[in-house]
Amino acid sequence: MTLFKMGNAAYIKEKNKRHILQCIKEHGPIARSRISETLHLSKPTVSALVEELLHEGWVREEGNGDAGQLGGRKPIYLTFNSRAAYIFGVDIGGTKTLTAVSDLAGNILGTREFPTQDNLQYGLLKKVQKHVQELLLEQQISEDRVLGIGIGAPGTTDIVQGTVIDAPSLNWHDYPLQNEASALFPFPVFIDNDVNVAVLGEQWLGSAKNMSNVVLISIGTGIGCGIMINGQLYRGASFAAGEIGYLVTDKNEAKKHTKRAFEGYGFLDSFTGGPAIVAKMQEALGDKAIQELTAKDVFDLAKSGDQTALAVTEEVVDHIGFAIANVISIINPEAVILGGGISKSSPWYLPRIEQIVSEFAAVKTVIKTTTCGPNLGVIGAVSLVLREHESALKTF
Amino acid sequence: MTLFKMGNAAYIKEKNKRHILQCIKEHGPIARSRISETLHLSKPTVSALVEELLHEGWVREEGNGDAGQLGGRKPIYLTFNSRAAYIFGVDIGGTKTLTAVSDLAGNILGTREFPTQDNLQYGLLKKVQKHVQELLLEQQISEDRVLGIGIGAPGTTDIVQGTVIDAPSLNWHDYPLQNEASALFPFPVFIDNDVNVAVLGEQWLGSAKNMSNVVLISIGTGIGCGIMINGQLYRGASFAAGEIGYLVTDKNEAKKHTKRAFEGYGFLDSFTGGPAIVAKMQEALGDKAIQELTAKDVFDLAKSGDQTALAVTEEVVDHIGFAIANVISIINPEAVILGGGISKSSPWYLPRIEQIVSEFAAVKTVIKTTTCGPNLGVIGAVSLVLREHESALKTF
DNA sequence: AGGTAAGTTAGGTAACTTAACTAACTAACC
DNA sequence: GGTTAGTTAGTTAAGTTACCTAACTTACCT
Numbered sequence: 001m002t003l004f005k006m007g008n009a010a011y012i013k014e015k016n017k018r019h020i021l022q023c024i025k026e027h028g029p030i031a032r033s034r035i036s037e038t039l040h041l042s043k044p045t046v047s048a049l050v051e052e053l054l055h056e057g058w059v060r061e062e063g064n065g066d067a068g069q070l071g072g073r074k075p076i077y078l079t080f081n082s083r084a085a086y087i088f089g090v091d092i093g094g095t096k097t098l099t100a101v102s103d104l105a106g107n108i109l110g111t112r113e114f115p116t117q118d119n120l121q122y123g124l125l126k127k128v129q130k131h132v133q134e135l136l137l138e139q140q141i142s143e144d145r146v147l148g149i150g151i152g153a154p155g156t157t158d159i160v161q162g163t164v165i166d167a168p169s170l171n172w173h174d175y176p177l178q179n180e181a182s183a184l185f186p187f188p189v190f191i192d193n194d195v196n197v198a199v200l201g202e203q204w205l206g207s208a209k210n211m212s213n214v215v216l217i218s219i220g221t222g223i224g225c226g227i228m229i230n231g232q233l234y235r236g237a238s239f240a241a242g243e244i245g246y247l248v249t250d251k252n253e254a255k256k257h258t259k260r261a262f263e264g265y266g267f268l269d270s271f272t273g274g275p276a277i278v279a280k281m282q283e284a285l286g287d288k289a290i291q292e293l294t295a296k297d298v299f300d301l302a303k304s305g306d307q308t309a310l311a312v313t314e315e316v317v318d319h320i321g322f323a324i325a326n327v328i329s330i331i332n333p334e335a336v337i338l339g340g341g342i343s344k345s346s347p348w349y350l351p352r353i354e355q356i357v358s359e360f361a362a363v364k365t366v367i368k369t370t371t372c373g374p375n376l377g378v379i380g381a382v383s384l385v386l387r388e389h390e391s392a393l394k395t396f
Numbered sequence: 397m398t399l400f401k402m403g404n405a406a407y408i409k410e411k412n413k414r415h416i417l418q419c420i421k422e423h424g425p426i427a428r429s430r431i432s433e434t435l436h437l438s439k440p441t442v443s444a445l446v447e448e449l450l451h452e453g454w455v456r457e458e459g460n461g462d463a464g465q466l467g468g469r470k471p472i473y474l475t476f477n478s479r480a481a482y483i484f485g486v487d488i489g490g491t492k493t494l495t496a497v498s499d500l501a502g503n504i505l506g507t508r509e510f511p512t513q514d515n516l517q518y519g520l521l522k523k524v525q526k527h528v529q530e531l532l533l534e535q536q537i538s539e540d541r542v543l544g545i546g547i548g549a550p551g552t553t554d555i556v557q558g559t560v561i562d563a564p565s566l567n568w569h570d571y572p573l574q575n576e577a578s579a580l581f582p583f584p585v586f587i588d589n590d591v592n593v594a595v596l597g598e599q600w601l602g603s604a605k606n607m608s609n610v611v612l613i614s615i616g617t618g619i620g621c622g623i624m625i626n627g628q629l630y631r632g633a634s635f636a637a638g639e640i641g642y643l644v645t646d647k648n649e650a651k652k653h654t655k656r657a658f659e660g661y662g663f664l665d666s667f668t669g670g671p672a673i674v675a676k677m678q679e680a681l682g683d684k685a686i687q688e689l690t691a692k693d694v695f696d697l698a699k700s701g702d703q704t705a706l707a708v709t710e711e712v713v714d715h716i717g718f719a720i721a722n723v724i725s726i727i728n729p730e731a732v733i734l735g736g737g738i739s740k741s742s743p744w745y746l747p748r749i750e751q752i753v754s755e756f757a758a759v760k761t762v763i764k765t766t767t768c769g770p771n772l773g774v775i776g777a778v779s780l781v782l783r784e785h786e787s788a789l790k791t792f
Numbered sequence: 793a794g795g796t797a798a799g800t801t802a803g804g805t806a807a808c809t810t811a812a813c814t815a816a817c818t819a820a821c822c
Numbered sequence: 823g824g825t826t827a828g829t830t831a832g833t834t835a836a837g838t839t840a841c842c843t844a845a846c847t848t849a850c851c852t
Contacts, residue, residue, distance in 0.1 A: 072830025468797025
């Protein structure tokens with residue numbers, strides 16, 4: 001990839017430049033003089049690098065501030081130009097695929113979506129490409145102003161090879177997503193697992209803002225978990241970190257099943273997965289089985305007071321609670337964020353999870369729900385681009 | 397701590413110097429010219445920095461190598477001088493406290509030990525200090541040649557405050573270990589949890605050599621787990637990462653107990669802890685209960701074929717197996733290393749654990765046992781000093 | 793001798809720093 | 823109300839440092 005260089009003067013200049021840009025981004029309107037103080041860089045250095053940043057469009061001079069009480073020249077405020085470049089985020093979900101453009105601050109400027117399943121055969125990426133072009137036109141953005149496109153895929157993803165190892169809902173196996181996408185877009189493509197992408201989003205603009213160690217647990221079609229450690233996404237030795245669908249929360253139950261029972265999915269999946277919930281419910285209903293039942297229906301029934309549904313969902317929530325407690329005992333995150341489909345009805349089951357966690361986890365840990373809403377996936381994908389993109393400073 | 401400086405020329409020089417030293421350390425006897433190639437630094441730069449390293453004693457010129465087939469000047473081989481400085485490692489265990497001196501390559505040059513419990517009241521650190529002085533004398537090492545002393549403590553450790561939050565076996569609660577020790581030694585003191593220290597050791601010189609993502613599970617008095625992620629120790633948001641004594645592997649069993657049952661220790665501890673094992677065995681024996689029974693006795697009995705002991709230990713091993721499977725599903729490490737007291741009898745129960753892991757964990761993962769032997773603790777403590785010590789280059 | 797490789801010397805460049813400057817403003821005094 | 827002193831923001835100029843390239847010496851092979 002990028003040439004291995006480490007010790008020359010250019011490296012230190014770029015590093016300082018990055019720091020200055022970061023400082024302006026974080027500390028809002030700020031004067032050169034203040035940057036010099038906080039970053040322990042000399043005033044001339046800051047001025048020179050800011051000059052370049054101004055030229056390159058990353059930064060704007062935004063009017064003069066007031067002078068201090070004791071007098072002195074007015075500071076010239078610098079602000080980060082979040083419109084210096086644009087980023088595309090794509091959230092490939094089991095049901096729909098969302099495409100969005102955002103500025104550098106994560107403001108979603110426009111979105112498009114289409115049903116995933118209908119377009120699987122014909123070329124899902126072709127459709128995304130169409131939406132990207134529509135959004136470019138709509139928002140009057142020129143291609144060379146786009147930093148890159150981030151894609152979150154619902155399955156294990158090898159970000160080194162750029163392939164989706166396994167995404168059952170899309171029937172993708174070792175699908176070279178990054179290569180396929182790179183052929184369609186004139187800017188860099190970054191891909192990752194949907195849960196990983198979700199933590200990135202939540203840690204950037206959601207309820208895990210600025211937390212260095214945080215875990216997002218997504219409960220939807222399956223159960224998954226994205227882990228951030230030391231402010232960085234942790235993917236594991238073989239991109240399988242956070243596969244909590246395999247957690248065993250009941251060893252006696254587990255021993256009853258043979259290996260076959262879990263082929264392709266884990267112990268916990270067989271209790272908390274959508275199909276499993278429906279099956280359990282049907283079994284409990286016996287001859288009163290309902291046609292076309294979904295997991296959401298079961299939860300809705302439970303909420304409305306149905307005793308059978310309540311028993312089934314309580315069991316599910318219990319399993320999830322213990323799984324979360326186990327994650328906490330191992331990872332000791334600052335907070336656990338709950339996301340995914342079921343997180344909407346969180347007020348109902350959150351107390352039970354909190355209770356289990358407070359009783360059984362090694363440390364008291366805050367449990368929150370996502371705050372990014374339905375755009376979490378695309379926001380995370382955008383964040384992925386910002387984090388992985390090496391040269392977020394190169395002139396263009 | 398160390399002054400915040402990042403952008404000046406001195407920084408890049410030190411960085412390059414470190415890289416060169418690292419390169420010599422790793423790639424054995426190596427010529428300046430080869431360093432220049434592998435590190436992409438110019439020959440004059442390498443020569444200048446090597447000159448300094450020679451002066452400071454970190455590096456030695458070790459005879460000339462042979463010239464190449466096509467002729468040319470013979471290379472001057474450089475080797476890392478592992479005797480440039482020395483490090484002390486202290487392993488405070490529940491039963492004994494080991495003190496060792498090592499060189500920079502991790503060679504243990506001498507050790508001393510004393511029973512921990514007998515010296516708790518009188519001043520454990522005073523005794524360590526005595527042993528350190530003895531070793532300095534014995535090995536003819538002058539104080540100012542010592543980089544630091546690393547101490548592994550059997551309990552949750554706050555490495556920022558430098559305190560041991562809780563170490564039941566020593567009756568330490570918020571004990572300011574680092575401060576207390578710093579008062580006794582004329583060189584820097586570094587402290588950490590015994591399990592954390594153990595992974596460091598195992599990753600430096602043991603069976604996890606050079607692995608970036610690895611987990612060490614220690615089964616002794618309690619069960620604990622040290623986690624390395626991206627080549628760095630991961631301690632968690634509140635130094636409680638890896639508290640697998642709290643993992644719940646049987647939610648129905650867990651729900652039977654009230655919170656009180658686990659006060660201070662976790663669900664798994666209540667099945668795999670020494671006292672728990674003994675209690676289970678006595679219960680199984682009924683009126684045939686044995687006086688003065690220890691957990692080790694139970695395992696020994698099981699190994700000799702005692703049916704009651706076999707049943708009890710099998711249950712314990714099962715719990716441990718599922719706990720390890722859960723750790724793997726969450727962390728996805730390159731390998732899991734088993735350590736601690738019981739790891740000696742590993743050939744006996746390892747197959748069962750491997751079976752559970754292969755059946756229930758999300759990914760196939762190698763399970764190994766420690767290879768550092770009884771010195772793992774002190775080697776880890778030495779490694780801690782090497783890793784935490786910022787200025788492993790400052791002249792002295 | 794001619795070729796090759798290791799390591800050194802000399803000169804140039806690029807980035808930082810400090811010190812001194814200009815610019816712009818407040819406060820206070822005559 | 824005008825002048826002067828003090829303060830802060832940002833620029834200019836000179837000096838430092840650590841890197842690089844290019845040309846060299848040393849030492850060895852055939």
